[in-house]
Amino acid sequence: xxxxxxxxxxxxxxxxxxxxxxxxxxxxxxxxxxxxxxxxxxxxxxxxxxxxxxxxxxxxxxxxxxxxxxxxxxxxxxxxxxxxxxxxxxxxxxxxxxxxxxxxxxxxxxxxxxxxxxxxxxxxxxxxxxxxxxxxxxxxxxxxxxxxxxxxxxxxxxxxxxxxxxxxxxxxxxxxxxxxxxxxxxxxxxxxxxxxxxxxxxxxxxxxxxxxxxxxxxxxxxxxxxx
Amino acid sequence: xxxxxxxxxxxxxxxxxxxxxxxxxxxxxxxxxxxxxxxxxxxxxxxxxxxxxxxxxxxxxxxxxxxxxxxxxxxxxxxxxxxxxxxxxxxxxxxxxxxxxxxxxxxxxxxxxxxxxxxxxxxxxxxxxxxxxxxxxxxxxxxxxxxxxxxxxxxxxxxxxxxxxxxxxxxxxxxxxxxxxxxxxxxxxxxxxxxxxxxxxxxxxxxxxxxxxxxxxxxxxxxxxxxxxxxxxxxxxxxxxxxxxxxxxxxxxxxxxxxxxxxxxxxxxxxxxxxxxxxxxxxxxxxxxxxxxxxxxxxxxxxxxxxxxxxxxxxxxxxxxxxxxxxxxxxxxxxxxxxxxxxxxxxxxxxxxxxxxxxxxxxxxxxxxxxxxxxxxxxxxxxxxxxxxxxxxxxxxxxxxxxxxxxxxxxxxxxxxxxxxxxxxxxxxxxxxxxxxxxxxxxxxxxxx
Numbered sequence: 001x002x003x004x005x006x007x008x009x010x011x012x013x014x015x016x017x018x019x020x021x022x023x024x025x026x027x028x029x030x031x032x033x034x035x036x037x038x039x040x041x042x043x044x045x046x047x048x049x050x051x052x053x054x055x056x057x058x059x060x061x062x063x064x065x066x067x068x069x070x071x072x073x074x075x076x077x078x079x080x081x082x083x084x085x086x087x088x089x090x091x092x093x094x095x096x097x098x099x100x101x102x103x104x105x106x107x108x109x110x111x112x113x114x115x116x117x118x119x120x121x122x123x124x125x126x127x128x129x130x131x132x133x134x135x136x137x138x139x140x141x142x143x144x145x146x147x148x149x150x151x152x153x154x155x156x157x158x159x160x161x162x163x164x165x166x167x168x169x170x171x172x173x174x175x176x177x178x179x180x181x182x183x184x185x186x187x188x189x190x191x192x193x194x195x196x197x198x199x200x201x202x203x204x205x206x207x208x209x210x211x212x213x214x215x216x217x218x219x220x221x222x223x224x225x226x227x
Numbered sequence: 228x229x230x231x232x233x234x235x236x237x238x239x240x241x242x243x244x245x246x247x248x249x250x251x252x253x254x255x256x257x258x259x260x261x262x263x264x265x266x267x268x269x270x271x272x273x274x275x276x277x278x279x280x281x282x283x284x285x286x287x288x289x290x291x292x293x294x295x296x297x298x299x300x301x302x303x304x305x306x307x308x309x310x311x312x313x314x315x316x317x318x319x320x321x322x323x324x325x326x327x328x329x330x331x332x333x334x335x336x337x338x339x340x341x342x343x344x345x346x347x348x349x350x351x352x353x354x355x356x357x358x359x360x361x362x363x364x365x366x367x368x369x370x371x372x373x374x375x376x377x378x379x380x381x382x383x384x385x386x387x388x389x390x391x392x393x394x395x396x397x398x399x400x401x402x403x404x405x406x407x408x409x410x411x412x413x414x415x416x417x418x419x420x421x422x423x424x425x426x427x428x429x430x431x432x433x434x435x436x437x438x439x440x441x442x443x444x445x446x447x448x449x450x451x452x453x454x455x456x457x458x459x460x461x462x463x464x465x466x467x468x469x470x471x472x473x474x475x476x477x478x479x480x481x482x483x484x485x486x487x488x489x490x491x492x493x494x495x496x497x498x499x500x501x502x503x504x505x506x507x508x509x510x511x512x513x514x515x516x517x518x519x520x521x522x523x524x525x526x527x528x529x530x531x532x533x534x535x536x537x538x539x540x541x542x543x544x545x546x547x548x549x550x551x552x553x554x555x556x557x558x559x560x561x562x563x564x565x566x567x568x569x570x571x572x573x574x575x576x577x578x579x580x581x582x583x584x585x586x587x588x589x590x591x592x593x594x595x596x597x598x599x600x601x602x603x604x605x606x607x608x609x610x611x612x613x614x615x616x617x618x619x620x621x622x623x624x625x626x627x628x629x630x631x632x633x634x635x636x637x638x639x640x641x642x643x644x645x646x647x648x649x650x651x652x653x654x655x656x657x658x659x660x661x662x663x664x665x666x667x668x669x670x671x672x673x674x675x676x
Contacts, residue, residue, distance in 0.1 A: 082514055083521070084541070084578030085571045091544035098548070102510050118550065125551070 001116055001160065001177050002026045004048040006036035007078065011098055012101075016049065016115050017104050022154035025112075026177055033057025040066045046118055046177070049108075050095070051078045051085055060093050067094035074115035076108075111139060120163040122224070124134045129222035132201060132209060141201075148200050153178065157193050158201075161210060161220040165206065170217035194218065231491045232417055239409050243402060251398045258390050263354075266383055267343045270356035273297060274653045277309055278360065287365035289372065291320030303327045306379035308353075314371040332375040335359070345380070352380040419443050423450060430457060470520040481505040515644065522572050522648050532570045534577075534605060535595045536561035539579050541574065542594070549585045554611075559595040564605050566672065568652055576648050579641035580609050580668055587613030591663055603652075606671040610661035621658050 003025045007013040010172040013029050020027045028043060033054040040062070042047060048066070052059040063075055074097075077090040082100035090098055096118075097111050113136040114125065127134040131144040139155055141148045150158065156178050161169060175190055194210060201209055211219045273296070280292035291311055299305035300322040309322040310332035318333055325332070330348045336359030339496060347352045355377040360487040362370045420444055429435045437457055438450045488501050542556055566573050584592045588611035625646045646656045654672040661667035 017240070083518065083571065086576045087578070088540050088544045088574065091547050092540065100514070102506070114551065123551065207480060 001046045001156075002028070002044060003112070004028045004030065004036065004039050004043070004045050006030045006033070006039075006048065006054060006059070007030055007051045008053070009051075016108075017168045022152075024178060025151050031055075033059065035061045036062050037065055040071055041069055045071070045073045047074045047076065049112075049113060051080075052082060052090060060089055063090065063093045063095055073196055074119045076111055076115060078103075089125070089141075102141060112169050113139075117163065122163065127159075127165075128225040129162060129165055129220065130206070130209070130225070132162075132222060134159060143201055143207075145175045146174060148201065150197070154193055154197050154200070154215065157190075158197055161218060165222065168213055168219045174218065231420070232413055235413050235417075236410060239413075240406060243405055243409070246404050247398050251394055252393055255391055258394075259387055262383060262387060262390075263312075266354050266378065267356060269379060270343070270354065270376045271341070271358070273307070273309065274356065274358045274374045274437045277311075277374060277376070283362075283364075287363070289362040289370065295322065300324055306381065308332060308377045310375050312373040319372065319593075321352065330377070331429050333379055334373055334375050336373045338371060346377070349379075352384075353377040354380055354383065419477070420447055423453075427453070436461075459467040466522070467520050470516045474512065474516040477516075478509055481508045481512075502597075505663045518575065518644055519647060520653055522569075522575070531565035531567050532573055533562065534566050534573065534607065535562050537570065537573055537577055538581075538594055538596060541578055545581055545585050552585065552588075552590075554585060554588050557591070557593045559593075559597070564596050564598060566605060572648050572652070576645040576670065577609075579645040583641055584609050584611040584613075584666075584668075587611060588665060589613055591661060593661075599671055602671070602673050604671060607670040608667060610663055610667040612661070612663040613665035615660060615664065615666040616658055618658070625656075 001024075003020055005013060005016050005020070005027060007016065007029070007033055010031070010109055013031065017027045017029050022086070023073055028039050028045075030039050034056045036048070036050065036054070037057060039045070049060045050062055054062065057065075059077060066075070067113045075095045077095040077098045079086050079090070079098060080101045087098045095136075099108060099111060114143060115126065117127070117136050123224075125135065127136065133142045135141075136159065141155070141158065143152055157174065160174060160177055171190060178190075194212075197212055198208075201207065207222075209222050211221045213219060234600055276296035277292055280296050282290040282293060285289055295301050297307065299307040301310055301324065303324055303326050305399045307322075308325045308330060310318055310325065310329070310545045311320040312335060313319045314335075316333060316335065322333065328349060330351070330353075332355065334342070334355075334357040336342060336357045338359045339360035341356060343354070343356050346355055355375055357373055357375045360374060361373045362372060366371070378557075423438065423442060423446060426435070427439045430437065437454050440447075440450060442450050482505075483507050485502065488498060537572075538558065538560055542558065546553075546556070552661045581592075581594070591612045593608075593610045595607055595608045598604075624642050649656045649670055649672075652672060654670055657669045657671070659667040659669065
């Protein structure tokens with residue numbers, strides 16, 4: 001998942017970048033509204049975190065321009081003042097959620113997950129595909145009701161595949177969205193992760209939830225459960 | 228022209244000068260016309276006198292007058308002249324006064340007709356009147372003569388001049404008197420304004436805390452607005468000061484806790500929990516005091532805010548935030564209801580209360596904005612089908628923030644914040660159980676006048 005953080009406060013910007021990377025997101029940072037606009041227009045983003053009080057171009061104006069340029073990724077606004085006028089203005093301009101500073105990173109992550117999930121068309125926090133159930137809130141997996149332990153990267157890979165269940169995801173797309181861009185793409189780390197995921201989710205090899213399509217990528221085969 | 232006094236004085240003086248000037252000119256003109264008419268009359272009567280003095284010979288033909296009716300006709304250069312012109316144009320007779328003057332008074336008029344004119348002859352200004360006469364002799368033959376009488380204008384001009392100087396002296400005197408009276412009226416009429424200014428200076432200097440008056444009716448609106456502004460700014464100031472005081476005091480406690488924990492050398496995990504707790508507490512303190520200080524309070528000059536519109540905007544925004552939950556929001560908004568105050572304050576109150584409703588409801592929220600039938604004020608009610616607030620909790624919920632030392636976990640400071648703003652506007656927040664099953668919060672604002 002590719003996230004843009006637009007925040008003028010250097011300390012907070014770097015903290016957010018590091019914490020988000022640790023959680024497995026691909027993160028770009030911008031220090032002012034104009035830079036933010038450039039990233040927002042030039043990069044394929046899944047979500048943007050935008051501070052309201054930005055230099056050069058205010059957060060509100062940035063959101064307005066992104067939306068008017070047909071950028072529909074979810075936007076989370078950060079506000080220091082926390083008054084309702086700011087919040088309402090931001091939401092009316094095109095933001096999808098707000099968070100008042102200071103906040104706990106866990107809270108931010110929960111909001112991000114909800115926004116990303118909603119943007120992928122999942123309305124509930126729990127993604128159910130066949131016997132596999134992924135709780136984006138708790139970041140936990142169960143198969144037929146039994147908990148499965150995953151590492152953070154394995155979780156991110158599975159979450160991305162399940163959010164796009166039924167779609168073919170190329171290796172490049174998957175690596176782009178799981179790792180930083182300077183990651184060595186030729187290595188077979190991804191194959192290793194997929195192999196481990198398959199073993200953990202489906203030790204008996206009866207379910208085969210993740211398909212490999214030669215030369216095209218991977219597909220989460222199980223369809224979302226109705227309801 | 229920055230002074231009302233000089234503005235009024237200047238315009239009134241101009242009007243006065245224009246009016247008196249026009250009056251003077253009209254009177255002058257009128258006097259001149261009537262003096263000229265009198266002159267014509269006089270010249271006419273001279274002609275009649277000359278006609279009466281004319282003799283006739285034995286055949287009944289006219290002979291020029293021998294006994295002159297007016298001695299000035301005989302006296303050279305007297306200023307009064309006469310001549311009789313025969314029908315042929317030759318001078319038949321002229322008065323003795325014309326002897327040394329080379330003035331041609333020959334003129335022809337038909338019998339019974341006359342002509343009054345002003346002439347310049349031989350360096351003199353003259354008024355002349357020519358009158359045509361027909362004289363029938365005994366044989367019944369008619370001869371035509373024209374009698375012309377002229378008078379020097381100097382007497383006439385002297386009369387006009389004397390009238391004129393009298394007239395302008397009086398008008399000038401009147402103008403001066405009127406200006407004085409007007410100046411006095413202006414000073415007197417504008418005195419309340421000066422006294423308001425002086426009173427305001429007293430307020431500025433801190434000698435008094437409001438405009439005491441009494442002021443004339445035209446100013447009472449202004450002065451009462453000024454008084455409310457003064458009061459408002461005072462209350463804002465004191466609120467700022469209190470908030471700052473409270474802020475400093477309440478921040479000291481968590482700071483003290485942090486400082487002592489740092490000193491006692493407890494283990495890192497416990498420290499982290501403690502820091503987190505205290506940071507949260509400090510954040511709450513700051514946002515509470517910040518919002519409290521930002522409330523504008525009841526402002527007399529605020530333009531009315533449509534309550535329904537604010538509710539609509541908030542609901543629209545909150546629907547976005549709580550998309551997951553998607554509660555059914557039932558709105559009954561009277562569009563005519565408006566709130567006299569700051570829109571940001573109203574939004575803060577309704578935002579906090581609606582956010583709570585969205586947070587605690589299970590699926591239904593009802594918002595009603597209407598005119599309060601008892602007090603003619605505003606009534607806003609927000610209810611939900613959540614767990615509700617137990618009566619014994621109400622005080623605690625409202626006191627939170629006011630007494631930051633005793634924190635109730637799990638409850639935001641939204642309600643107490645809203646309550647504080649409502650109280651500042653002289654309104655009331657009350658709690659009841661909703662028929663939906665959860666809490667019913669009712670806000671009442673009285674009429675603001």
